[in-house]
Amino acid sequence: MISAPVLLIVAPLAVAAAVYPIRRFTAVASLLSTATALGMAWLASAIPETAGEAILAGRVTGGAQTILGRTLAASPADRLVLMCLSLAAAVLFLLAARLHPGGIFFPGLLALLGISAAVLVSETFVFSVLLLELTAGAAAILLQGARFGSIRGPWRFFVLQTLAVPLLLVAGWQIDFQAANPGQTGLLGPAVMFLTAGFAIYLAAVPFHLWIAPTAGEAQPLSQVVVFGLLQMVALGVIAEALESFSWFADSPTPYQWFTLAGSLTIGLGAALMLGADSFGQLTGCSLMVDMGALLMLLGTKSRDGLQAAWLLLMLRMASLVVWGYGLSVTRKSTGSDQIERAGGLVGRSRLATLALILGGFSLAGLPLTPGFPARWFAVELIARDSVGRAALLLLGTASGVLAMARMTRGLLGPGTGPRQGPAVRWPEWLKETPLALVLLGAIALALYPRPIFSVAAQIMAHLSYLR
Amino acid sequence: MPGFPTLTELLDYLAFLGEEPAALGALATATLLVVLHDWRWSLLALAVQYVLIGWLFTQVLEPQLAVLKILVGLLICLVLYLTARQVSWSEHQADPQQTGSRATGASGRRRWRRIRVPARRWFPLLISGLTSIVILYAAGSGLVSVPQVPPLISRAAVSLVAMGLLAMGLTEEPLRAGMGLLTFMAGFELLYHSLEQAITVIGFVVGIDLLVATVIAHLTVARHLTSPRPEPGQDT
Numbered sequence: 270m271i272s273a274p275v276l277l278i279v280a281p282l283a284v285a286a287a288v289y290p291i292r293r294f295t296a297v298a299s300l301l302s303t304a305t306a307l308g309m310a311w312l313a314s315a316i317p318e319t320a321g322e323a324i325l326a327g328r329v330t331g332g333a334q335t336i337l338g339r340t341l342a343a344s345p346a347d348r349l350v351l352m353c354l355s356l357a358a359a360v361l362f363l364l365a366a367r368l369h370p371g372g373i374f375f376p377g378l379l380a381l382l383g384i385s386a387a388v389l390v391s392e393t394f395v396f397s398v399l400l401l402e403l404t405a406g407a408a409a410i411l412l413q414g415a416r417f418g419s420i421r422g423p424w425r426f427f428v429l430q431t432l433a434v435p436l437l438l439v440a441g442w443q444i445d446f447q448a449a450n451p452g453q454t455g456l457l458g459p460a461v462m463f464l465t466a467g468f469a470i471y472l473a474a475v476p477f478h479l480w481i482a483p484t485a486g487e488a489q490p491l492s493q494v495v496v497f498g499l500l501q502m503v504a505l506g507v508i509a510e511a512l513e514s515f516s517w518f519a520d521s522p523t524p525y526q527w528f529t530l531a532g533s534l535t536i537g538l539g540a541a542l543m544l545g546a547d548s549f550g551q552l553t554g555c556s557l558m559v560d561m562g563a564l565l566m567l568l569g570t571k572s573r574d575g576l577q578a579a580w581l582l583l584m585l586r587m588a589s590l591v592v593w594g595y596g597l598s599v600t601r602k603s604t605g606s607d608q609i610e611r612a613g614g615l616v617g618r619s620r621l622a623t624l625a626l627i628l629g630g631f632s633l634a635g636l637p638l639t640p641g642f643p644a645r646w647f648a649v650e651l652i653a654r655d656s657v658g659r660a661a662l663l664l665l666g667t668a669s670g671v672l673a674m675a676r677m678t679r680g681l682l683g684p685g686t687g688p689r690q691g692p693a694v695r696w697p698e699w700l701k702e703t704p705l706a707l708v709l710l711g712a713i714a715l716a717l718y719p720r721p722i723f724s725v726a727a728q729i730m731a732h733l734s735y736l737r
Numbered sequence: 738m739p740g741f742p743t744l745t746e747l748l749d750y751l752a753f754l755g756e757e758p759a760a761l762g763a764l765a766t767a768t769l770l771v772v773l774h775d776w777r778w779s780l781l782a783l784a785v786q787y788v789l790i791g792w793l794f795t796q797v798l799e800p801q802l803a804v805l806k807i808l809v810g811l812l813i814c815l816v817l818y819l820t821a822r823q824v825s826w827s828e829h830q831a832d833p834q835q836t837g838s839r840a841t842g843a844s845g846r847r848r849w850r851r852i853r854v855p856a857r858r859w860f861p862l863l864i865s866g867l868t869s870i871v872i873l874y875a876a877g878s879g880l881v882s883v884p885q886v887p888p889l890i891s892r893a894a895v896s897l898v899a900m901g902l903l904a905m906g907l908t909e910e911p912l913r914a915g916m917g918l919l920t921f922m923a924g925f926e927l928l929y930h931s932l933e934q935a936i937t938v939i940g941f942v943v944g945i946d947l948l949v950a951t952v953i954a955h956l957t958v959a960r961h962l963t964s965p966r967p968e969p970g971q972d973t
Contacts, residue, residue: 337937395933399941406948413959420956424911427952428918434945435925442932 270323272334273316274341277351277386280312281305285379292372299366302375303359309382310355313348333392340392345732347389349725350506354499357587358382361491364591367704368598370489371414378495381407385503394514395441397507398434401471404503405430408496412488422484426496429477433470436463444515457517464511465524471504472568473561474531475538481557486550486607490594497557498587501564505583508568509576512735519735525571529659532565536662540669548607549597549626552673556633559666560586563648566659573736574651580726582644585719586633589641592712593629595705596622615681621705623681628712630677634670640715643723744800759792760893764869767900767920771865776821776912783916784814786897790923793893797931802939806926809943813919813950820954821912824961868903872896886931894931897924911960915953922946 271279284305288298315324317331324331333342343351358378365374381404388400409427413420440463443456470477485493512519539558546552564582567575599622604611616623628639635645645667653660715722742750766786773779787810794803872895886894897920904917926942 339937395938396941399938399945402945403948406952409952410955413956417959417962420911420960421909424909424914424956427956428905428914431918431922431949435922435929438925438929439932442929446932 270328270330272320272341273312273324273329273331274343274386274390275334275336276329277309277312277343277390278341278383281309281379281383281386285376285383288379289376292375295366295369298372298375299362302362302365302379305379306355306359306362306382309386310352310359313343313351313355316343316348339396341387341390342392343390346509346729347506349729349732350502351386351389353584353725354385354502355382357494357499357591360591361494364595364704364708365491367701368489368491368595370491370598371416373411373414374489374491377407377411381411381495381499385499388503389506394444394511395438397510398437398441398467401504401507402431402434404500408500412484412492412496414489414492416487416489419483419487422480422487425480426484429470429473429480433467436470437467440464440467461518461521461523464515464518465527468504468508468511468524469527469531469565471508472501472531472565473535473558474528474565475534475558478535478538478558478561481561482551482554485553485557486548490590490597490601493553494587494590494594498583498590501561502580502583502587505564505579509733509735512576513733522571525569527569528565529569532562532567532569533659533662534562535559535565536562536666540662540666543666543669543673546673547609549600549609549612549677550607552609552630552677553593553597553633555673556630556670557586559663559670560633560635562666563645563652563663566652566663567648570651570655571736572651573730573733576733576735577726577730578644578647578651580729581722582648584722584726585641585644585715588712588715588722589629589632589639591629592625592640592708593633595708596625596627596629599705600626609677609680613680614684621702621709625705625709626681627674627678628709630674631671632712632716634674635667636671636674638716640712640719642716643719744804748795748800756793756796756889759789760889760896762786762789763793763893764872764896764900767897767904768865768869770913770916770920771900771904771907772862779913779916780814780818780821783817783919784811786920786923787811787814790893790897790927793890793927794930796887796890797927798934798939802936805943809946810923813946816947816950816954817912817915817957820957824912824957864907865900865903868899869896872899886928890927890931894924894928897921897927900924911953911956915949915957918949918953919946922949 284301288301291301292298312329317324320330320332322331323329333340335341361378362375384400384404384407388397388404391397391400405427409423412423412426440460443460443463447453447456447460473481481497484496488496518524536559539555539562542551542558543555546555560582564579567579567582569575599619600612600615601607603615603618603622606612615626632639632641635641637646645663649660649663649667652663763786766782766789769782770779770786773782788807791803791807791810794806798806872892875895901917901919901921901924904920905914907917908914922945926946929942930939
């Protein structure tokens with residue numbers, strides 16, 4: 270018999286070790302990885318509440334497990350987050366079979382899933398932080414992949430994530446010390462500052478955003494979904510856990526003030542830089558800065574709705590990034606460049622990739638009738654309750670993103686230097702386009718009917734007592 | 738017949754060395770990491786730094802754990818050494834002209850020439866010198882002290898953190914900046930383990946150190962394997 274939280278950690282790590290030697294057989298690696306991710310999603314949803322209950326013919330038990338004196342337990346909120354992460358990973362594994370993001374992608378993302386599960390089910394804050402650093406290391410290697418040359422993105426990402434670790438570990442010690450000595454409350458003030466700074470680094474607030482642009486410009490688009498989507502969700506899980514567990518942190522005005530300020534700066538800088546963006550990487554980076562700023566502002570609202578909107582924002586960001594990333598992968602392969610002007614006339618060569626870039630781009634920017642819009646609008650509405658000025662700033666950032674994407678669209682649809690029409694696509698070649706078509710259909714469905722994502726975000730919040 | 742001394746006895750014998758020289762030595766090696774250009778000398782400085790920090794660790798941790806820290810530090814140096822060797826080897830293969838010049842450079846005279854300070858190195862030298870002066874001044878005036886941490890340890894930790902950040906800020910070349918990151922982490926650990934001595938946490942932090950070394954090694958190889966020649970100011 271094995272405890273479900275332990276299985277959630279061990280299973281993907283074991284499959285990662287098994288997939289590594291066969292990583293070059295893309296189809297097999299993709300199928301095995303997808304099956305594992307789907308299995309994790311199912312397990313996360315089916316974990317029994319207590320150790321007395323069991324599933325899988327009595328082999329997997331629920332409840333908590335203690336290892337080395339530390340408790341591992343999958344709370345209902347953790348399970349939902351894990352389910353979302355696993356389903357997103359399953360989609361990425363399937364798409365990777367078509368996009369060939371590099372051999373390390375399959376074992377790397379599986380390992381990340383296992384470590385992310387450990388971060389979420391760990392009940393000890395200090396261990397969650399240490400495990401987050403492990404995810405940063407694995408993600409840095411995943412971002413670099415088999416690519417040689419520039420390492421700016423992964424290096425900056427790893428360095429900044431590592432700089433957050435000391436702040437959070439010292440805060441963790443202060444929390445433990447205060448718990449053991451309830452009379453000594455003097456350490457809580459510095460602990461609030463350390464936690465706020467550490468979390469701001471994780472959420473790439475200005476000035477800790479320096480890894481975003483190089484990562485967006487250089488890394489394989491599917492790896493970007495992992496770092497900008499999945500890992501941000503894990504980080505938000507740790508932040509939500511801290512807000513839930515440490516009432517003095519949740520009640521203090523300091524983190525909200527700083528998150529609001531950092532969010533405003535991040536949105537402002539992202540919107541300003543967007544005006545000069547002339548490559549797909551810069552567009553991605555600037556759009557993500559506005560989105561990350563919105564997330565920080567939402568956390569700064571000090572409300573349950575704000576946290577719920579933050580979950581929603583992240584889930585829809587992942588959806589937008591999948592569509593955008595798929596289109597970008599095809600475009601980069603087609604043009605051999607990241608420059609928008611080199612992709613002129615792309616519509617003549619690949620209509621679906623063009624459509625994916627346009628839909629994904631506008632969705633990242635938060636345009637109405639795209640998957641990214643509901644979260645952005647929800648964010649504007651919530652922020653406006655606190656400050657109309659900040660809501661206007663977010664709208665300005667959104668408008669800046671929409672304008673930049675419109676400029677990109679004009680370039681893609683305009684005349685280009687490449688061939689007007691690609692070679693005739695025949696059976697079974699057209700099958701290669703099927704995943705892209707399915708992604709586009711999924712995105713359109715999500716744009717028209719976002720209720721399931723709202724429902725998941727609401728369910729996560731229903732299991733948290735933060736500010737209730 | 739007296740047996741081989743135990744670790745505790747050995748530490749007692751070496752007690753006359755004191756902790757102050759170790760703290761100053763750690764600051765000196767961290768400064769060298771910022772200034773030195775040749776990766777071999779930098780790695781040697783890093784290895785010496787880990788030994789000195791291990792000595793300081795005996796003030797806050799069990800001697801066995803301090804020795805473990807030293808061994809892990811030396812293991813990290815070995816990983817980085819092998820990485821740098823691999824990268825240098827690849828560059829020799831990629832650029833035969835450089836191979837010739839480096840082969841000539843293997844002579845003793847050229848080897849010693851590498852530790853001269855070229856003009857472009859004056860800036861890091863100046864900055865690291867100023868940082869050291871500020872740290873020493875702050876330490877002497879009692880500005881740098883962390884509550885609940887022995888003053889000597891907090892001074893050493895703060896100086897290592899400062900020098901590590903400086904090394905990272907001066908370059909983005911992963912091997913050299915990576916040594917800065919490791920120095921930063923070593924300084925932080927000195928501080929953190931003065932507060933937190935749980936064995937599982939120490940084990941995890943050691944694992945994180947190894948992870949940092951692995952990522953540095955991976956990115957160093959990824960950066961240099963196809964780089965036709967190193968950027969100005971880089972030796973690896």
